[in-house]
Each structure stands twice: as structure tokens, then as C-alpha cells.
Amino acid sequence: MLLRDPVERALASAVAALSLSRGMFFAVSALYFTRGVGLSAATVGIGLTIAGAVGVLASYVGGRLSERYGADRLQQWTLAANGASLLAYALADNVVSFILIAACVSATRGLQSTAQVTLLARWYVGPERVTVRARLRVVMNVFIGGGSLLAGLALMVDTTSAYRLTVVLVGAVTMLGTAPLIGLRKRVEGLAERMEAANTAATSADGRSPLRDRTYVASTVLNAILAIQFGLTSVAIPLWVADHTDAPTVLVSALLLVNTAYVALFQVRASRGAQTLRTAGQSVRRAGLFLLIACLLFATAGYLGAVAATVVLLLAALAASAAETQGEAGGWTMAFELADPARAGAYQGLSQTGYAVAQMFSPAVVTTSAIDHGTPGWIALGLVFATTGTATALLANHAAERSLERV
Numbered sequence: 241m242l243l244r245d246p247v248e249r250a251l252a253s254a255v256a257a258l259s260l261s262r263g264m265f266f267a268v269s270a271l272y273f274t275r276g277v278g279l280s281a282a283t284v285g286i287g288l289t290i291a292g293a294v295g296v297l298a299s300y301v302g303g304r305l306s307e308r309y310g311a312d313r314l315q316q317w318t319l320a321a322n323g324a325s326l327l328a329y330a331l332a333d334n335v336v337s338f339i340l341i342a343a344c345v346s347a348t349r350g351l352q353s354t355a356q357v358t359l360l361a362r363w364y365v366g367p368e369r370v371t372v373r374a375r376l377r378v379v380m381n382v383f384i385g386g387g388s389l390l391a392g393l394a395l396m397v398d399t400t401s402a403y404r405l406t407v408v409l410v411g412a413v414t415m416l417g418t419a420p421l422i423g424l425r426k427r428v429e430g431l432a433e434r435m436e437a438a439n440t441a442a443t444s445a446d447g448r449s450p451l452r453d454r455t456y457v458a459s460t461v462l463n464a465i466l467a468i469q470f471g472l473t474s475v476a477i478p479l480w481v482a483d484h485t486d487a488p489t490v491l492v493s494a495l496l497l498v499n500t501a502y503v504a505l506f507q508v509r510a511s512r513g514a515q516t517l518r519t520a521g522q523s524v525r526r527a528g529l530f531l532l533i534a535c536l537l538f539a540t541a542g543y544l545g546a547v548a549a550t551v552v553l554l555l556a557a558l559a560a561s562a563a564e565t566q567g568e569a570g571g572w573t574m575a576f577e578l579a580d581p582a583r584a585g586a587y588q589g590l591s592q593t594g595y596a597v598a599q600m601f602s603p604a605v606v607t608t609s610a611i612d613h614g615t616p617g618w619i620a621l622g623l624v625f626a627t628t629g630t631a632t633a634l635l636a637n638h639a640a641e642r643s644l645e646r647v
Contacts, residue, residue, distance in 0.1 A: 257417030263387020302354030303589020471602030521636025528629020
């Protein structure tokens with residue numbers, strides 16, 4: 241919040257509010273949907289999957305809308321709409337209303353996320369874009385953790401009313417995040433001109449479609465595969481620790497805390513080592529190798545006693561966290577550097593679509609591989625990550641060589 245750049249300060253404030261509300265929502269949503277709305281766990285899963293598909297489409301459309309109306313405006317509008325959609329969860333009382341509201345939440349979140357990244361691509365230049373995004377990622381992780389702690393009060397009370405009140409607070413805090421974005425064009429000299437120039441460039445005949453850019457499409461697909469790693473933290477680790485190791489179940493919270501702390505401490509540092517296409521590819525390759533190591537350690541923990549398993553799981557969490565910081569830094573740089581500047585919105589929309597697809601499928605991928613098949617599944621998953629990281633590095637090197645040839 242003490243950042244001197246007014247755009248970054250406004251974005252950080254908005255991200256803080258959004259992340260605080262997300263942390264609160266993650267902690268209570270499953271219990272609220274099953275107890276408060278009265279849905280079965282299977283229905284919740286199906287509904288959220290449908291909503292995730294809507295979010296994938298919205299992430300792509302968000303790039304086009306950012307170019308047409310301005311990324312700064314779209315972010316403000318969609319953040320407010322996201323807060324209103326979250327508030328509507330308090331009124332959900334059946335399957336249909338739940339799915340409709342979930343679709344609105346996912347759609348507005350996808351639009352907002354793409355608008356935010358497009359704003360970074362348009363306003364900042366060179367390595368600064370990745371550095372700012374890394375700092376915003378730190379803000380996000382810290383405030384998600386804070387939101388989860390606040391939601392612990394509702395979990396202690398453990399009543400439907402407490403969960404519904406938390407959902408209302410989630411929506412209100414999200415809408416509060418729009419405050420620092422209001423009037424940003426008037427407060428920041430040159431921002432309006434930059435956004436309008438972006439609209440003019442996007443509608444000209446010079447810009448390329450990202451769908452026809454084979455290098456960018458390949459990069460998006462590879463980074464989406466690597467982004468399946470987020471399913472390890474959210475789904476695989478809790479299930480594996482609780483059901484397949486002798487480590488105490490409470491260790492799950494400690495592993496999540498390790499991840500939050502590591503990202504907060506090292507994400508910005510990782511971004512500084514991935515500021516060109518070549519170094520970005522190297523960073524993603526390291527991420528793939530770290531994930532292979534993490535998967536092998538997770539599998540090993542299933543054969544050990546409680547103490548040894550605890551130590552190995554902590555090492556695995558550190559390796560997975562290192563992979564996250566390295567992979568994100570490299571992926572961000574490639575998403576920015578490989579994009580056509582004239583079509584920043586469309587290109588970032590495609591990039592965010594890849595992440596949205598990964599988020600939608602990662603729970604199913606990690607459960608059907610590592611959780612269902614144990615050690616063979618962990619090994620296969622790790623090899624996929626390592627291969628993807630290596631392929632990304634080769635792609636980045638090839639793109640860098642082509643760039644030099646054009647110069």
C-alpha cells in the first residue's frame with residue numbers, strides 16, 4: 241500500500257480486498273453450499289465445474305472487451321459485478337439459483353483477471369510488468385491467508401447463519417476493492433491516452449490474432465499444463481496426507497502455510513531471474529524439475545512413519561513452492577514478451593484462458609493420477625511436469641533466436 245506508483249498502488253489495494261474475500265470464501269464455501277443451501281457435495285462439484293467452463297470463456301472474451309472499453313474500466317466494472325454476484329450467494333436456495341450465481345461469479349472473475357493482466361501489459365513496459373505482477377501475487381497470497389484466518393471465526397461458531405454472514409462479508413469486501421480503481425484515469429496522467437491508444441491499435445489491421453500465432457498458442461498450452469500444479473496444493477496434498485500417509489492430518493495446514501510464506505518471500509526474487517525469453521524458459525524448466533522432485537517426495541512419504549513422513553512432506557512442499565514461484569515468473573514473462581503489442585488484450589485473454597482451463601481440470605487430473613494410483617501416478621505426474629518444463633524452455637529459446645534474427 242506504500243507503493244509510489246499510483247497505478248500499482250490502486251491495483252495492490254484492489255487485489256488485497258479481492259484476496260481477503262477469496263480467503264474467507266474458500267474456507268466456508270463448501271460448508272455453506274452443503275448446509276446453508278442444502279446441496280449435495282456432488283451437486284456442488286457439478287455446479288462449480290459448469291461455472292468453471294463459463295469462466296474459461298469469460299477469460300478469453302475479457303481480452304477483447306479490455307481492448308474495446310479499456311482494461312482499467314473493465315476491471316472496475318467486473319470487480320463490482322463479482323462482489324454483487326458473491327453477495328447473491330446469500331440468497332441461493334436451490335440448485336438452479338446456485339448454478340446461475342456460480343456462473344456469474346466465475347464469469348466476472350475471469351473478466352476481471354484478464355482485464356488486470358491487460359492493464360499491466362498496456363501500462364508497464366519490459367521486465368517491470370513481471371515485477372509488478374510478482375508483487376501483486378505476494379499481496380494476493382498474504383491476504384488470502386488473512387482471509388482464511390478470519391473465516392476461522394465462522395468455522396468456530398459452525399452455524400448456517402455464521403456461514404451466510406461470512407458470504408455477505410465476502411461480497412461486500414470484494415465490492416470495496418473497486419474504490420481505489422474509481423477515477424484512476426483522472427488521477428494518473430497519461431493512463432486514459434494509453435488505454436485509448438490501445439483501443440485504436442487493436443482495431444487496426446496490423447494486429448495479429450493470438451489464435452493464429454502458433455508460438456503463443458503452444459506457450460499457452462504448455463503453461464496451462466504446468467499450472468495443473470495448483471491442484472497439488474488445493475486437492476492432492478490434503479487427500480494424500482490424510483488418507484495415504486502416517487503424518488498427522490493437521491500437517492495439511494502447515495504445508496499450506498509453507499507455500500504461502502515461500503511465495504510471499506521469494507516470488508519477486510524469482511521474477512528478477514526471468515526477465516528475458518531465455519531466462520524465462522530456464523525458470524519454467526527449473527519449475528518442472530522441482531515439481532518432479534516434489535512428486536517423488538510425496539510418493540515416498542506414503543511408505544514412511546509419522547515423523548519421517550512429516551519431514552519428507554515438508555521438503556516436498558518446499559520443492560512445490562519453489563516450482564510455483566519459478567513457473568509463474570517464467571510463464572508471466574513469456575505471456576508478455578511473446579504477445580503482439582498491438583493486440584495485448586486478445587493475447588492476454590488467451591493466456592488467462594489457459595490458466596482458467598488448468599484451474600478447471602487440475603483437481604480431476606491430480607486425483608485420477610496421484611491419489612487414485614499412488615506411486616505410479618505421482619511418478620507419471622512428475623514426469624509430465626518435467627517434460628513440459630523442458631519443452632517450454634526449448635520453445636522460449638527458439639522464440640528468442642527468431643527475435644534476434646528479425647533484429
